[in-house]
Amino acid sequence: MARQSILIIEDDPLVAASIKTALEGLDFSVLAMAYDYVEAMDKILLEDIDLAFVDINLHGRFEGLEIARTIHRQGKYPFIFLTAYADRKILDEAKQYQPA
Numbered sequence: 001m002a003r004q005s006i007l008i009i010e011d012d013p014l015v016a017a018s019i020k021t022a023l024e025g026l027d028f029s030v031l032a033m034a035y036d037y038v039e040a041m042d043k044i045l046l047e048d049i050d051l052a053f054v055d056i057n058l059h060g061r062f063e064g065l066e067i068a069r070t071i072h073r074q075g076k077y078p079f080i081f082l083t084a085y086a087d088r089k090i091l092d093e094a095k096q097y098q099p100a
Helices: 013-025 037-046 063-074 088-095
Strands: 005-009 029-034 051-055 079-082
Touching: 005 013, 005 037, 013 029, 029 037, 037 063, 051 063, 063 079, 063 088
Parallel strands: 005 029, 005 051, 051 079
Antiparallel strands: none
C-alpha cells in the first residue's frame, strides 16, 4: 500500500513540525506544510494530497474554516481539524464541512 500524502495547515511552525514528526514516525508522508491561508490554498490547488490536517484558527482568524469549505467543495480528499478552540458556535460551524 502506498504511503498517504498529507498536508499540514498550521500557523505555529513548532506545532507543525511536531505533527510532521509524529506522522512520519507512523510512516505517513507529509507532502507539504502551509502556515497561512494563501499558502494553504496554493497547496490545495496544486499538490496531490490524500489527507489534510487543518488548524481552525490561523493567525487569530478562523481561516481554517474557509480552507475546509474549499476542500469540502472539491470533495477530493478528507481533512481533519486541529484546534484547541472550544467555542460551541465555531465547533458547530466546523462540523458543517464534514471533517473526517
